[in-house]
Amino acid sequence: MTDLATFIAGLPKAELHVHHVGSASPRIVAELAARHEGRTPVPADPAALAEYFVFRDFAHFIEIYLNVVDLIRDPEDVRILTYEVARELARQQVRYAELTITPYSHVRRGIPAPAFCEAIEDARKHAEAELGIVLRWCFDIPGEAGLPAAEETLRIALEERPDGLISFGLGGPEIGVPRPQFKPYFDQARAAGLRSVPHAGETTGPETIWDALRDLGAERIGHGISAAADPALLAHLAEHRIPLEVCPTSNLRTRAVASLDEHPLRALVDAGVPVSINSDDPPMFGTTLDDEYAVAARLLGYGPDGVAGLARSAVTASFLSAPEQARLIAEIDAYAAANPT
Numbered sequence: 249m250t251d252l253a254t255f256i257a258g259l260p261k262a263e264l265h266v267h268h269v270g271s272a273s274p275r276i277v278a279e280l281a282a283r284h285e286g287r288t289p290v291p292a293d294p295a296a297l298a299e300y301f302v303f304r305d306f307a308h309f310i311e312i313y314l315n316v317v318d319l320i321r322d323p324e325d326v327r328i329l330t331y332e333v334a335r336e337l338a339r340q341q342v343r344y345a346e347l348t349i350t351p352y353s354h355v356r357r358g359i360p361a362p363a364f365c366e367a368i369e370d371a372r373k374h375a376e377a378e379l380g381i382v383l384r385w386c387f388d389i390p391g392e393a394g395l396p397a398a399e400e401t402l403r404i405a406l407e408e409r410p411d412g413l414i415s416f417g418l419g420g421p422e423i424g425v426p427r428p429q430f431k432p433y434f435d436q437a438r439a440a441g442l443r444s445v446p447h448a449g450e451t452t453g454p455e456t457i458w459d460a461l462r463d464l465g466a467e468r469i470g471h472g473i474s475a476a477a478d479p480a481l482l483a484h485l486a487e488h489r490i491p492l493e494v495c496p497t498s499n500l501r502t503r504a505v506a507s508l509d510e511h512p513l514r515a516l517v518d519a520g521v522p523v524s525i526n527s528d529d530p531p532m533f534g535t536t537l538d539d540e541y542a543v544a545a546r547l548l549g550y551g552p553d554g555v556a557g558l559a560r561s562a563v564t565a566s567f568l569s570a571p572e573q574a575r576l577i578a579e580i581d582a583y584a585a586a587n588p589t
């Protein structure tokens with residue numbers, strides 16, 4: 249590994265934009281696909297799976313994503329998947345992660361909401377005790393399933409209210425799925441103390457981000473990369489310290505950007521917009537959080553100091569309490585001081 253890759257590998261981190269099923273490792277997906285042999289289009293062979301995770305466009309990505317969701321059939325699948333995701337994050341020195349989970353997709357496939365929440369909570373507590381990683385949940389609405397999914401996601405969030413639940417999101421396609429229609433659900437989620445973190449500006453323009461800010465009370469934006477096209481929006485995000493959860497390789501693999509060299513991360517940082525670096529659906533995109541820090545370092549021309557700054561920025565953008573943020577930033581500072589390269 250290069251010096252910088254070694255530095256990144258040991259750097260304490262926070263991950264704020266990573267999807268539960270999207271993080272299913274090829275081994276887990278292959279195991280689940282083998283259990284459902286013949287009843288799933290998802291290949292059980294890890295090599296064939298790498299081919300399967302190549303996407304023509306964003307709509308094709310969601311289609312493949314949902315085929316993997318279909319593999320999650322019972323609470324034990326949920327518990328195993330969640331703990332494995334935690335193990336992979338802890339391997340990368342992630343101390344804190346806000347994991348985006350789409351309960352609607354699993355409940356409608358027959359896993360009862362209480363059992364689903366019990367399974368993720370069991371994995372969360374074991375991960376904290378055994379792996380030293382703190383997990384919190386974002387429950388997100390699969391936008392392609394529309395208002396019925398919004399209704400059900402809000403109901404599960406408020407009625408089950410697992411201890412790890414801290415935020416409410418909106419994922420899936422943006423094209424054909426306007427944000428304003430979800431305002432009543434975000435109003436109720438926020439009134440109940442959940443933080444608002446919808447996706448916006450991933451595959452559509454800056455107006456979707458303005459909608460998410462105005463109508464959904466967004467405190468952070470999932471992706472938000474199209475803000476780079478709107479100087480007034482950049483100034484607004486910078487002035488009000490509204491962070492973007494940037495996932496560079498995701499944007500390349502879903503064709504949200506044509507090439508990494510055209511990724512707007514540099515413009516966002518130059519405009520003073522707070523950004524965190526995230527992996528989104530790492531195995532599906534053939535990446536890891538560490539890889540994403542290396543990509544960001546290349547795009548920004550950063551060395552270890554800049555990379556440590558990206559880790560601090562993610563902690564500052566997180567929903568950790570001020571003392572918890574201070575503690576993790578102190579750990580990052582100590583690591584950077586002990587590893588001058």
Ligand SMILES: O=c1[nH]cnc2c1ncn2[C@@H]1O[C@H](CO)[C@@H](O)[C@H]1O
Pocket residue numbers: 267270310313314348350388389390391392419420421447450498528529
């Ligand atoms: O990069 C992404 N953008 C939008 N949605 C995503 C992404 N990765 C995973 N999902 C997930 O796809 C689910 C099924 O519709 C959505 O709920 C969202 O959580």
